[in-house]
Amino acid sequence: xxxxxxxxxxxxxxxxxxxxxxxxxxxxxxxxxxxxxxxxxxxxxxxxxxxxxxxxxxxxxxxxxxxxxxxxxxxxxxxxxxxxxxxxxxxxxxxxxxxxxxxxxxxxxxxxxxxxxxxxxxxxxxxxxxxxxxxxxxxxxxxxxxxxxxxxxxxxxxxxxxxxxxxxxxxxxxxxxxxxxxxxxxxxxxx
Numbered sequence: 001x002x003x004x005x006x007x008x009x010x011x012x013x014x015x016x017x018x019x020x021x022x023x024x025x026x027x028x029x030x031x032x033x034x035x036x037x038x039x040x041x042x043x044x045x046x047x048x049x050x051x052x053x054x055x056x057x058x059x060x061x062x063x064x065x066x067x068x069x070x071x072x073x074x075x076x077x078x079x080x081x082x083x084x085x086x087x088x089x090x091x092x093x094x095x096x097x098x099x100x101x102x103x104x105x106x107x108x109x110x111x112x113x114x115x116x117x118x119x120x121x122x123x124x125x126x127x128x129x130x131x132x133x134x135x136x137x138x139x140x141x142x143x144x145x146x147x148x149x150x151x152x153x154x155x156x157x158x159x160x161x162x163x164x165x166x167x168x169x170x171x172x173x174x175x176x177x178x179x180x181x182x183x184x185x186x187x188x189x190x191x
Contacts, residue, residue: 017176017184017186018118018176018184020169020171020173020174020176020186021116021117021118021131021169021176022116023067023171024044024067024069024113024116024133024169024171025113025114025115025116026112026113027044027045027065027066027067027112027113028044028045028109028110028111028112028113029042029043029044029107029108029109029110029111029112029113029135030043030044030045030047030065030109031043031063031065031104031109032100032101032103032104032107033063033064033100034100035070038072038087039070039071039072040070040071040072040076040087040099040100040103041064041068041069041070041071042068042069042071042103042107042133042141043063043064043065043067043068044065044066044067044068044069044113045065045066045067046065046066047063047064047065048063048064048065048066049061049062049063049064050062050063066171066172067169067170067171067172068169068170069131069133069141069167069168069169070165070167070168070169070170071087071141071143071166071167072164072165072166072167072168073146073163073164073165073166073180074128074130074143074144074145074146074166074167075087075143075144075146076141076142076143076144077141077142077144078102078103078106078107078139078140078141078142079106079139079140079142080105080106080107080108080135080137080138080139080140081106081138081139083102083105083106084106085099085102085103085106087099106139107135107137107139107141108135108137108139111135111136111137111139112135112136113133113134113135113136114134114135114136115132115133115134116131116132116133116134117131117132118130118131118178119131119132120182121144121145125147126145126146126147126180127145127180127181127182128145128166128178128179128180128181128182129145129166129178129182129184130142130143130144130145130166131143131167131178143166143167145166145180146166163179163180164179165177165178165179165185166178166179166180170189171189172189173188173189174186174187174188174189175187175189
């Protein structure tokens with residue numbers, strides 16, 4: 001089941017919308033990973049793994065946290081200690097895998113989430129919700145919505161591209177996806 005809403009529900013309104021961020025509070029950071037295309041994934045909670053499978057002759061086992069924060073179509077900054085890592089705004093941005101490793105080092109495995117707060121963004125070219133996650137070691141992850149390159153772009157066959165979420169949070173019960181224009185989609189997940 002999937003629902004789309006334009007504004008977050010009030011706190012304490014059940015495990016829907018932004019209230020899912022409350023479940024993230026207290027969870028330990030496990031590790032960072034990357035996903036296609038240039039998606040940084042921060043894993044929290046308990047480490048989980050899918051059954052092993054063979055890909056190109058090698059055994060592979062997908063690992064993830066019970067809570068996974070995906071940041072993709074927006075600018076993000078991870079700050080921890082003297083380290084600040086961002087995916088945009090620098091001509092000398094390192095390869096994405098290096099960004100993942102630096103972000104993981106800045107957050108620090110084992111640090112716990114103290115707060116996860118959405119914030120409205122209302123600029124001439126961007127309306128949406130950002131996210132700030134604060135951790136027990138002083139690190140912080142901030143996601144700021146950025147404008148789409150071309151919101152009316154289409155694939156070669158003329159079909160419009162689906163909008164990319166600014167950020168997503170997967171929990172054991174739901175997936176919260178936050179899109180441009182303050183659109184929030186909550187999808188129940190099979191447990």
